[in-house]
Amino acid sequence: MIPNNFEYFAPTTIEEALKLIDTHGDDCKILSGGHSLIPILKLRLAAPAVVVDIGRIKELKQIRIDGNTIRIGASATHAALVKSADLKKHCPLICETAAQIGDQQVRNRGTIGGCLTHADPAADWPAAILALNAEIVARSSQGERVIKASDFFVDVMTSAVKANEIVTEVRIPVPAQPQAAVYLKVPQSASGYAIIGVAAQLKLKDGKCEEVGIGITGLAPKAYRAKSTEDALRGNALDETNVGAAAAKADADAADAMEDIHASGEYRRHLARVYAGRAVQAAAKRA
Numbered sequence: 001m002i003p004n005n006f007e008y009f010a011p012t013t014i015e016e017a018l019k020l021i022d023t024h025g026d027d028c029k030i031l032s033g034g035h036s037l038i039p040i041l042k043l044r045l046a047a048p049a050v051v052v053d054i055g056r057i058k059e060l061k062q063i064r065i066d067g068n069t070i071r072i073g074a075s076a077t078h079a080a081l082v083k084s085a086d087l088k089k090h091c092p093l094i095c096e097t098a099a100q101i102g103d104q105q106v107r108n109r110g111t112i113g114g115c116l117t118h119a120d121p122a123a124d125w126p127a128a129i130l131a132l133n134a135e136i137v138a139r140s141s142q143g144e145r146v147i148k149a150s151d152f153f154v155d156v157m158t159s160a161v162k163a164n165e166i167v168t169e170v171r172i173p174v175p176a177q178p179q180a181a182v183y184l185k186v187p188q189s190a191s192g193y194a195i196i197g198v199a200a201q202l203k204l205k206d207g208k209c210e211e212v213g214i215g216i217t218g219l220a221p222k223a224y225r226a227k228s229t230e231d232a233l234r235g236n237a238l239d240e241t242n243v244g245a246a247a248a249k250a251d252a253d254a255a256d257a258m259e260d261i262h263a264s265g266e267y268r269r270h271l272a273r274v275y276a277g278r279a280v281q282a283a284a285k286r287a
């Protein structure tokens, strides 16, 4: 299908983009990689009068390490994140997650900011962003808001970003043991979206788990932190018994499980438990 007519703007600064958003209000949509928005426009599920393409704003594409913080511009593509040498060294979980998104074409166009804002419950980024204790920065003409990853995903396709805001940056504390991390997923074979995706980031001390972040996508209507599993791991040796017992709680923090033609809720819960165990073991092996 062909989208409704809309006016197209391609600003080159964030300020210019915010001015357009303020001027056009609810009639306006932000376009980033377009891999979700364009299909929505074509299906006429949305018919904005104005589309503001943020793809020419260079500032939004930066990837840099700033002291103990990794700063990723919202318009950084998945492909750019796969390739970043800085991230391979300081946070390989980001590169590993990006590499498993869709196919090469999807990775070349899709952006981290677009993916997070779209809040698809089967998207990959939310799992990694939760496991890494990230913050998402949203800017409006009134100023900047910093939103914790754990507060960012509200419901199916609903994030905490307001209509007058642009997501500008994802901030991630540099992990203490960058290599002690993994992203494992069971992809839906046509799209690559996660039937289940588990990201784990560990900090080990004297053979025990000192700190852990586990993010799970694909199971619940929004990605979540597997807090029950994390609590069971913290302070303990990561042997088969302890990891098995902790992983058995991986679906405990998911109140509802999604069901569709690809997998039942019960099967997704089973996969979450199995993959949480595998992810923790794999991350521990890499430490």
Ligand SMILES: Cc1cc2nc3c(=O)[nH]c(=O)nc-3n(C[C@H](O)[C@H](O)[C@H](O)COP(=O)(O)OP(=O)(O)OC[C@H]3O[C@@H](n4cnc5c(N)ncnc54)[C@H](O)[C@@H]3O)c2cc1C
Pocket: 029, 030, 031, 032, 033, 034, 035, 036, 037, 038, 054, 074, 075, 078, 100, 101, 102, 103, 106, 107, 109, 110, 111, 112, 113, 114, 115, 117, 118, 122, 123, 124, 125, 161, 165, 166, 167, 168, 191, 192, 193, 194
């Ligand atoms: C065939 C196919 C396969 C895919 N497979 C996967 C997969 O395996 N795993 C996965 O996680 N994803 C997958 N995706 C999703 C894709 O990777 C993109 O991440 C996703 O479509 C959204 O990113 P985008 O940059 O294209 O955003 P857009 O489509 O441009 O925007 C999406 C939404 O976010 C809003 N938005 C975008 N950027 C901002 C911003 N900076 N501030 C505020 N609002 C913003 C837009 O207004 C829109 O509502 C797939 C997509 C396709 C088409």
